[in-house]
Amino acid sequence: MGDRTIDQTAAHMAEAIRTGRATSYEITEAHLDRIDAVDGTIKAFLHVDREGALATAREVDEAIARGEELGPLAGVPIAIKDVVVTKGLPTTAASKILEGWIPPYDATIVERIKAARMPILGKTNMDEFAMGSSTEYSAYQRTANPWDTGRIPGGSGGGSAAAVAAKMAPLAIGTDTGGSIRQPGAVTGTFGGKPTYGSNSRFGLIAFSSSLDTPGPVSRNALDAALLHEVISGHDPRDSTAIDAPVPPVAEAARLGATGDLSGVKLGVVKEFAEGSGAAEPGVVEAYQAGVEQLVKLGAQIVEVSCPSFVYALPTYYLIAPSEASSNLARYDGVRYGLRTGDDGKRSLEEVMSLTREAGFGPEVKRRIILGTYALSAGYVDAFYGKAQKVRTLIKRDFEAAFERADALISPTTPFTAFKFGERTGDPYQMYLADLYTIPSNLYGGPGVSVPVGLSEGMPVGLQVMGPVMGDDITYRVAAALESAQETLLADTAPEIEGK
Amino acid sequence: MTKLNTYDAAVAAFEPVLGLETHVELDTATKMFCGCATTFGAEPNTQVCPVCLALPGALPVANKAAVEATMKIGLALNCRIAEWTRFARKNYFYPDMPKNFQTSQYEEPLCEDGYVDVVVEGKPYRVEIERVHLEEDTGKTLHVGGATGRIHGATESLVDYNRAGIPLVEIVTRPVPGTGALAPEVARAYVTELRDIVRSLGVSDVRMEQGSMRCDVNVSLNRPGDEWGTRTETKNVNSLRSVERAVRYEVRRQSALLEAGDKILQETRHFHETTGETSPGRSKEEATDYRYFPEPDLAVMEPSREWVEELRSSLPEPPRARRERLQAAWGLGDKEMQSVVNADAVALIEATIAAGASASGAVKWWLGELSRRANESGAELGELAITPIQVAELQGMVEDGRLNDKLARQVIDGVLAGEGGPADVAAARGLEVVSDTGALEAAVDEAIAANPAVAEKIRGGKHAAAGALIGAVMKATKGQADAGTVRQIILDKLS
Numbered sequence: 001m002g003d004r005t006i007d008q009t010a011a012h013m014a015e016a017i018r019t020g021r022a023t024s025y026e027i028t029e030a031h032l033d034r035i036d037a038v039d040g041t042i043k044a045f046l047h048v049d050r051e052g053a054l055a056t057a058r059e060v061d062e063a064i065a066r067g068e069e070l071g072p073l074a075g076v077p078i079a080i081k082d083v084v085v086t087k088g089l090p091t092t093a094a095s096k097i098l099e100g101w102i103p104p105y106d107a108t109i110v111e112r113i114k115a116a117r118m119p120i121l122g123k124t125n126m127d128e129f130a131m132g133s134s135t136e137y138s139a140y141q142r143t144a145n146p147w148d149t150g151r152i153p154g155g156s157g158g159g160s161a162a163a164v165a166a167k168m169a170p171l172a173i174g175t176d177t178g179g180s181i182r183q184p185g186a187v188t189g190t191f192g193g194k195p196t197y198g199s200n201s202r203f204g205l206i207a208f209s210s211s212l213d214t215p216g217p218v219s220r221n222a223l224d225a226a227l228l229h230e231v232i233s234g235h236d237p238r239d240s241t242a243i244d245a246p247v248p249p250v251a252e253a254a255r256l257g258a259t260g261d262l263s264g265v266k267l268g269v270v271k272e273f274a275e276g277s278g279a280a281e282p283g284v285v286e287a288y289q290a291g292v293e294q295l296v297k298l299g300a301q302i303v304e305v306s307c308p309s310f311v312y313a314l315p316t317y318y319l320i321a322p323s324e325a326s327s328n329l330a331r332y333d334g335v336r337y338g339l340r341t342g343d344d345g346k347r348s349l350e351e352v353m354s355l356t357r358e359a360g361f362g363p364e365v366k367r368r369i370i371l372g373t374y375a376l377s378a379g380y381v382d383a384f385y386g387k388a389q390k391v392r393t394l395i396k397r398d399f400e401a402a403f404e405r406a407d408a409l410i411s412p413t414t415p416f417t418a419f420k421f422g423e424r425t426g427d428p429y430q431m432y433l434a435d436l437y438t439i440p441s442n443l444y445g446g447p448g449v450s451v452p453v454g455l456s457e458g459m460p461v462g463l464q465v466m467g468p469v470m471g472d473d474i475t476y477r478v479a480a481a482l483e484s485a486q487e488t489l490l491a492d493t494a495p496e497i498e499g500k
Numbered sequence: 501m502t503k504l505n506t507y508d509a510a511v512a513a514f515e516p517v518l519g520l521e522t523h524v525e526l527d528t529a530t531k532m533f534c535g536c537a538t539t540f541g542a543e544p545n546t547q548v549c550p551v552c553l554a555l556p557g558a559l560p561v562a563n564k565a566a567v568e569a570t571m572k573i574g575l576a577l578n579c580r581i582a583e584w585t586r587f588a589r590k591n592y593f594y595p596d597m598p599k600n601f602q603t604s605q606y607e608e609p610l611c612e613d614g615y616v617d618v619v620v621e622g623k624p625y626r627v628e629i630e631r632v633h634l635e636e637d638t639g640k641t642l643h644v645g646g647a648t649g650r651i652h653g654a655t656e657s658l659v660d661y662n663r664a665g666i667p668l669v670e671i672v673t674r675p676v677p678g679t680g681a682l683a684p685e686v687a688r689a690y691v692t693e694l695r696d697i698v699r700s701l702g703v704s705d706v707r708m709e710q711g712s713m714r715c716d717v718n719v720s721l722n723r724p725g726d727e728w729g730t731r732t733e734t735k736n737v738n739s740l741r742s743v744e745r746a747v748r749y750e751v752r753r754q755s756a757l758l759e760a761g762d763k764i765l766q767e768t769r770h771f772h773e774t775t776g777e778t779s780p781g782r783s784k785e786e787a788t789d790y791r792y793f794p795e796p797d798l799a800v801m802e803p804s805r806e807w808v809e810e811l812r813s814s815l816p817e818p819p820r821a822r823r824e825r826l827q828a829a830w831g832l833g834d835k836e837m838q839s840v841v842n843a844d845a846v847a848l849i850e851a852t853i854a855a856g857a858s859a860s861g862a863v864k865w866w867l868g869e870l871s872r873r874a875n876e877s878g879a880e881l882g883e884l885a886i887t888p889i890q891v892a893e894l895q896g897m898v899e900d901g902r903l904n905d906k907l908a909r910q911v912i913d914g915v916l917a918g919e920g921g922p923a924d925v926a927a928a929r930g931l932e933v934v935s936d937t938g939a940l941e942a943a944v945d946e947a948i949a950a951n952p953a954v955a956e957k958i959r960g961g962k963h964a965a966a967g968a969l970i971g972a973v974m975k976a977t978k979g980q981a982d983a984g985t986v987r988q989i990i991l992d993k994l995s
Contacts, residue, residue, distance in 0.1 A: 085557040098556065105550050107557055204557040210796035240561050240799045324796055327591050330600030331554040335659065349595055349657055376591070376791035385793060 024075030097360025107204020154184030179438025186462025257480030268406030283456025574611025
């Protein structure tokens with residue numbers, strides 16, 4: 001770990017603020033300065049709210065001076081993926097169709113971040129409407145991977161991951177529909193957690209696929225993510241799909257894991273992931289296997305589990321997610337907010353709606369709307385959407401059976417490390433493969449985290465830990481244990497970024 | 501020019517099959533999926549929030565009161581309440597629908613398999629209910645600048661989202677065959693009964709003229725023994741009378757087409773109140789594929805059997821039982837009561853009696869003079885500008901002898917013209933019965949003098965002859981005398 005303010009973990013920053021060794025203002029300002037210095041190169045932020053962040057920081061410092069008891073992350077700045085609605089701050093989901101829209105309300109998780117007194121640095125770049133695995137489908141800018149600025153930072157949450165990897169923010173919010181927190185975490189050497197579906201409110205999360213979308217933490221280690229997880233989690237009466245149950249004790253689990261003891265913990269390795277087209281590239285397999293060996297040294301027992309339906313996870317996902325998206329994105333019609341194209345007083349309402357959507361949506365979003373519309377259309381709905389729902393049930397059963405034999409499942413997070421810009425945009429299927437290992441957890445609804453495990457040809461590799469529904473704590477424990485076995489956090493070994 | 505058969509010829513050659521889809525707006529305090537108010541007639545776009553405007557990120561939460569009201573309707577219609585039910589998205593683009601999908605129910609409605617019994621011209625009919633489901637209403641679009649007020653040709657479209665998201669219950673019947681020539685009356689009787697049932701539950705004000713109850717009328721024709729024909733769906737029929745007229749018109753129109761060897765297009769049609777005609781809307785062949793799928797933003801509902809039974813036991817007296825009770829209390833025969841029901845006068849008469857009128861008086865006014873006025877103006881009885889309290893007051897004045905029937909009718913003229921209550925109108929128009937015996941005696945004396953032969957007959961015991969003298973006196977007093985009093989004076993003088 002370096003000795004700059006921005007090199008600290010979020011937990012350390014919070015501790016320093018609480019004990020008066022540092023102010024939230026100086027920590028927040030240090031990150032804003034870092035953004036000024038390197039974001040010209042990385043392009044992780046779509047919008048930076050310097051004044052708002054510093055105002056919150058000042059309030060925190062004043063509250064501490066008055067002796068007020070604040071939450072565990074009070075004063076620690078955070079970046080928020082632009083798919084999460086923030087009152088008064090532009091929110092576009094990286095789409096032209098929402099250019100200029102200023103939300104009149106906050107997402108529940110943003111309310112909770114504000115209540116936790118965390119300064120919001122700004123909104124991060126992403127694939128448009130969270131559809132993609134490289135952030136290249138942003139309508140606004142291309143975000144670079146801090147490890148190699150000629151490569152992608154993963155997606156859809158490439159902006160949040162890159163911001164944390166480049167130390168422009170100690171923490172960020174991501175959203176994970178098929179791997180959009182975990183895969184960017186893996187390829188940028190950061191930590192990404194997808195909580196149990198329903199344990200984090202989706203209210204104010206711009207919907208991509210309602211039955212899969214899950215907001216979660218992005219950080220540089222497990223404990224920081226767990227602290228943020230506890231800030232944003234918990235039941236929300238405004239989200240009908242929210243689970244009304246106590247939040248699993250993830251911070252406690254991360255601290256337990258950090259003691260480096262996994263004795264008695266059974267980790268399942270999914271047989272089908274290693275087979276056929278599911279195999280990861282050799283460098284990834286190598287780094288992952290080294291991680292598995294470390295986990296064994298920490299006392300974990302490895303068991304092989306079979307999840308035969310996982311081989312259908314990708315096609316299942318690419319029927320369910322686009323189907324829901326085709327309906328969720330219907331509201332962007334130019335009538336009430338955002339872009340309106342062609343309203344010249346001569347064109348009909350239908351024409352204006354149509355021209356607006358033609359101009360406002362990018363190619364990947366259009367592809368998925370068309371895919372989903374087709375999958376739901378009369379005569380095809382049973383064969384596509386209906387069949388996919390049935391397979392989804394089989395995948396859930398595979399998970400449930402696997403968790404009879406193992407406490408958690410492990411796998412590489414993604415089959416390949418960060419690829420070069422443009423390498424996979426020409427072939428959607430090659431892009432979709434990035435989420436091969438992460439998608440099953442979304443279809444099941446259980447938690448999954450990606451923790452840095454090593455490098456392959458100089459690029460970071462992530463190890464995924466998947467848990468049972470509402471068993472988020474075990475995923476953090478295993479991840480934190482793996483970190484404890486490493487000499488230094490991977491995120492601290494990233495090359496220095498040349499400012500622009 | 502649309503060719504029409506006469507109705508009698510149409511039903512002589514063809515058998516109609518009916519189907520009715522009725523939408524009822526629930527009068528919950530808040531909308532179906534958000535906390536916005538539902539007050540009718542508020543300033544446009546003042547009862548809206550991120551959820552009902554479909555702002556990015558907003559999520560629905562189902563209104564429990566609306567679910568409960570729907571279950572009550574289902575139970576009152578003898579339906580089975582689902583043990584497992586969920587919402588579905590009906591996807592289509594329309595500017596007054598904020599999400600461009602309607603949250604509705606598809607394969608798993610809240611209530612299924614019920615029935616409503618009606619009696620028309622003494623014959624019972626059972627209308628089977630296929631389903632009762634819960635959904636949300638759309639906003640309202642105002643198209644400005646076009647010739648038709650429709651979207652086509654408009655230069656501007658204004659949208660009011662106050663109505664968007666108001667809970668809407670859809671009640672769908674199974675096809676109703678076997679009504680023959682009475683199809684229009686059966687359709688009307690069903691909608692009337694449905695309205696009364698929903699009203700009795702207190703879950704909607706079911707006012708067709710305000711759109712809180714709207715009816716889509718399906719009609720097909722077939723020759724006796726043939727399979728059912730192709731149906732048309734006439735949308736948004738907004739009064740009981742219109743339901744009847746729409747069915748009648750479609751029977752006449754379709755029969756003319758079929759007799760000419762033409763085919764009926766499966767299409768939606770619009771009903772025109774002014775002409776009583778229907779005209780084509782969009783054709784079903786090119787209709788939208790709604791791409792229904794289960795609503796992933798809302799949890800599945802599993803109403804407990806305890807809840808269902810609790811609701812069942814809390815249902816009010818069914819309108820049919822209530823009518824039977826009132827019929828006995830009012831001492832009406834079946835035919836007379838049926839007339840009351842057909843005229844939609846049960847509640848009006850009940851209220852008039854509650855305001856102090858005798859049952860016979862209340863029935864007389866509402867079924868007689870007031871029904872005639874309603875027919876003349878093409879209005880529903882309840883739409884007349886006279887209240888049950890005013891009718892009771894009018895009847896009271898008659899019973900007190902301050903008005904006779906002829907004067908009372910003139911008082912009604914004044915009340916309906918907005919001149920005030922019966923007493924005000926009588927005073928302002930000078931319509932009191934002449935009870936000054938001196939004036940009447942003078943008029944009687946005059947009549948006797950002018951009709952000596954008639955007077956002689958009465959003296960001879962032929963009291964029935966008094967009518968001619970009464971007529972003369974009434975004429976002389978311009979109808980403002982009480983006939984009974986005049987008769988008494990005549991008899992007193994000539995015996």
